Amino acid sequence: MDTLAAAPGTGPNTTPLPVLRKPLPRATFESLPTDRAVVMGILNVTPDSFSDGGQHSSVDEAIAAGLRMFYGGADIIDVGGESTRPGADEVPEDEEQRRVLPVVEALAKAGALVSVDTRRATTAAKALDAGAVIINDVSGLEASQDMIDLVADRGAYYVLMHNRGNSRVMTSLTDYADVLDDVLAETVSVRDRLRAAGVHDEKIIVDPGLGFAKTGEQNWTLIRGIERFLDLGHKVLVAASRKRFLGELLTTAGKAAEPEQRDAATAAITAVVASRGAWGVRVHDVAPNLDAVKVAARARA
Structure with a gap:
């Protein structure tokens, strides 16, 4: 096996980064496994994300964490520079790009498939230039036309996640006549905008948006109804990792479980949705969820 060379930014006061001497071939979407659900590792380059804020706040730390996920078996590394937790402040565009672009570039050069x-369409465009293949857009119903046009023009894969409002107001927008029917209809309305702009169906990945403008019980309803999303004919990504509704489920002595105590429950949901046909899961802790999708695939086989 090739030994590792020093990475940019390494030195006596920085975290050593494992970078291959010979860069691996750039990963492609077509190289993703098709015999099981894919595992997308979450890499937040932020100081304020709900679960891992501040853990990867420097570029060097984020690259090292992303490489650990990649070498640990993650199929995709999802790099984000702005927290989407309820109530989070908006990050200036230039700061978001400062956080994510060097990380995207380094991981892509190492051979990882990067999302x-x-x-923001401008950040997405620069990330594609840096080697990203997938755009994961949490704006939901507010997806900008610039973003949609970018996806069409560049042929990027696009995660269409259902959401209402932004992080400051979404918790007040949980009024649905029927949460499953309404989320599906609203998702289809954005999907149709993508189609109208020339985006091909195979480039669209649908995410029900657990935790975004949904109550805990509404999240469970969407999980129970995952087949309805599969019926849309697109790949379906489920992102339940460490979310609040799992903390509520695991309440002990009146205290909800902390985010880092929710990994086993996350893996359980991974096994459930993977066994029912979900294309992928987006998770913080790669190893147990990789095990879960392999178990689900074997059970389905």
Whole structure:
């Protein structure tokens, strides 16, 4: 096996980064496994994300963490520079790009398949230039036409996540006549905008948006109804990792479980949705979820 060379930014006061002497071939979407659900590792380059804020706040730390995920078996690394937790402040565009672009570039050069988690078309465009293949857009119903046109023009894969409003107001927008029917209809309305702009169906990945403008019980309803999303004919990504509704489920003595105590429950959901046909899961802790999708695939076989 090739030994590792020093990475940019390494030195006596920085974290050593494992970078291959011979860069691996750039990963492609077509090289993703088709015999099981794919595992997308979450890499937040932020100081304020709900679960891992501040853990990867420097570029060097983020690259090292992303490489650990990649070498640990993650199929995709999803890099984000702006927290989407309820109540989070908006990050200036230039700061978001300062956080994510060097990380995207380094991981892509190492051979990882990289997704960029952003609401902004300008950041998404620069991330694609840096080597990202997927745009993971949490803006939901507010997806900008610039973003849609970018996806069409560049042929990027696009995660269409259902959401209402932004992080400051979404918790007040949980009024649905029927949460499953309404989320599906609203998702289809954005999907149709993508189609109208020339985006091909195979480039669209649908995410029900657990935790975004949904109550805990509404999240469970969407999980129970995952087949309805599969019926749309697109790849379906489920992102339940460490979310609040899992903390509520695991309440002990009146205290909800902390985010880092929710990984086993996350893996359980991974096994459930993977066994029912979900294309992928987006998770913080790669190893147990990789095990879960392999178990689900074997059970389905």
